Amino acid sequence: MSAVSADRPVRGYIDGCFDIMHSGHYNAIRQAKNICDILVVGIHSDQEIAENKSMPVMRQEERYRLLDHIKWIDEILYDVPYSPEIATLERARADFCIHGDDMPVNSQGFCAYDEMRNAGRLRIIKRTEGVSTTDLIGRLLTLSRNQPSDLGGASPTMGLRMSADEVIEAAAAGDSNAVKLLRESVQQLVAKYHISSQDAAPLQDQIQTLETVLNQKPRDLRDMQDKGDESQSQGQGGYARTQVPVQLLASTRRIREFSSAKQPTSDDCVVYVSGSFDMFHVGHAEFLKDARELGTFLLVGIHDDASISKAKGQNLPVMNLNERVLNVCACKWVDEVIIGAPMSVTEDLVKTWDIHVVAKGSGHKCNAGEPKYDPRFEVPKKSGIFKELPSRWPDLCHDTVVERIIRGREEYLTRNKDRARREDTYYETKKISNSVAEA
Known part of the structure; x- marks a missing residue:
């Protein structure tokens, strides 16, 4: 089937x-669909992945079921080999x-694609820069992320890590409250995720370093910048990254x-749902499917x-926000x-978008201790347009993923060290593309 016939649909295959x-991932699938009529997506089993890299964070059924809800996919092939063969294409x-x-x-x-290349049956698409599973696991491993939270005037740019300029500004302001709040946040993380003292030690060390820096005079702080930069570059299991991680640049x-x-x-029944949709998974996707079935137009x-x-x-x-918006948009x-939607469903929101139904998930076990009453949905409840949908995946949430990462911390650190080195090599050797269409 190497020759493409003009009298039948072109079938493409992509796996992962x-x-x-x-x-x-979603952009790769989208690009693949653009060069064929029918796109078949293959997905590896847990065992196949473990034998070639390391155990995946998401369980096999969770990964398999999510593909059912993604745009651009026409057919799904399960349990495919890590290195595709001609037999896989057949x-x-x-x-x-x-x-x-x-x-x-x-392994x-x-x-993994040498056989396809040698047979002339490999098509190359552009890698999406600025986002990777390696980067996401790294964020979870360090329990950190880019955030806008205000900690007494000091704004961490990566969890507990601060840029030199921000440290200097905090020190110049003489603000010690940041250290106190950071210590409290680590204590909460340790308790919530049952983190051992050994795993929590790096976070405690970062806070101690910050406290030491804040006690320095501002003019002495510049001397510490090189050491700080060097220690932060080794956040991938001991591997000192040669490239600064590339940020996802969202575009219209x-x-x-x-x-x-x-x-x-005017004939549509508009259904509205809202949330963070962080770490988009099959639980989110199936909730969106159920919500869509309540009407004819789903607004998220x-x-x-x-x-x-x-x-x-x-x-x-x-x-x-940029990453989460694209993930949700990929759901069929x-x-x-609505980008940056208000936390509460207001009367103005309902009228502006002519919303007929407001749906909310029943939650998962991670929220078992939270109060049942949610003031964010007071307006739709009073209007009689509120609907609660039962969760199909009550055990799956952000906390679940974090706990899995922590349990396999050493394995994921090793995996990320190798993957980070490969990502750096990619960025060091990449060539400038003449077309930005698939950048």
Whole structure:
């Protein structure tokens, strides 16, 4: 089936682990769909992934089921080999295989796609820069992220790590309250996730360093900048990164590529849901599917980073607003997204968007201790348009993912060290593209 016939649809094949899904995965799937008529997506089993890299964070059923809800996918092939073979393409009835320009290496140390390349049945698409599973696992490993929270005038840029300029500003202001708040936040993390004293030690050390720095005179702080930068570069299991991690640069073009072109009409029944949708997973996707079935047009509100951080804690969300918006837009049940939606459903919001139903998930076991009454939905409840949907995945939430990462911390540190080195090599050797269409 190597020759593509003009009288039948072109079939393309792309595969992956699809662990902790992000916009890079979705953009690869979107690009793949653009070069074929029918896109077959293959996904590896837990055992296959473990034999070639390490155990995935998300369970096999969670990864498999999520693909059912993603745009651009026509067919799914389960339990495919890590290194695709010609037999894999025949099984998928595909004309060619598709992969990004960052080729993976299998357990034997060879490019996993050599057979496809040698057979002339490999098509290359552009890797999405600024987001990767390695980066996301790194954020979870350090229990940190870019956040806008105000800690007594000192704003951490990566969890407990602070830039030199921010440290200097905090010291110049003579503000010691930041250290106190940081200590309290670590104590909360230790208690919530049952972190051992050994795992918590790096966080405590960072706070101690910060306290020492804050006690220095501002003019002496510049001398400490090089050491601080050097220690922060070794956040991937001891590997000192040669490249600064590339940030995801959102654009209106990318949002447009991910978005639905559908507009609500006067005949539509508009359903509204809102949330953080952090670490988008199958539980989110199936909730959106159920919500969509309540009407004919699904409108999703996504809260901004600052609001989530204030409501849920300074280490959340793990993914920033741009990343979360693209993830939700990749779900095929979503018709429109409000970026930076208000935390509460207001009367003005309902009237402006002509909302007929406001849906909310029943929550999961992670929220078992939270009060049942939620003032954010007072307006739709009084209007009689509120609907609560039972969760299909009550055990799956952000806390679940964090606990898995912590339990396998050493394995994921080793994995991230190797993956970070590969990412740095990719950025060091990449060539400038003449076309930004797939950047």
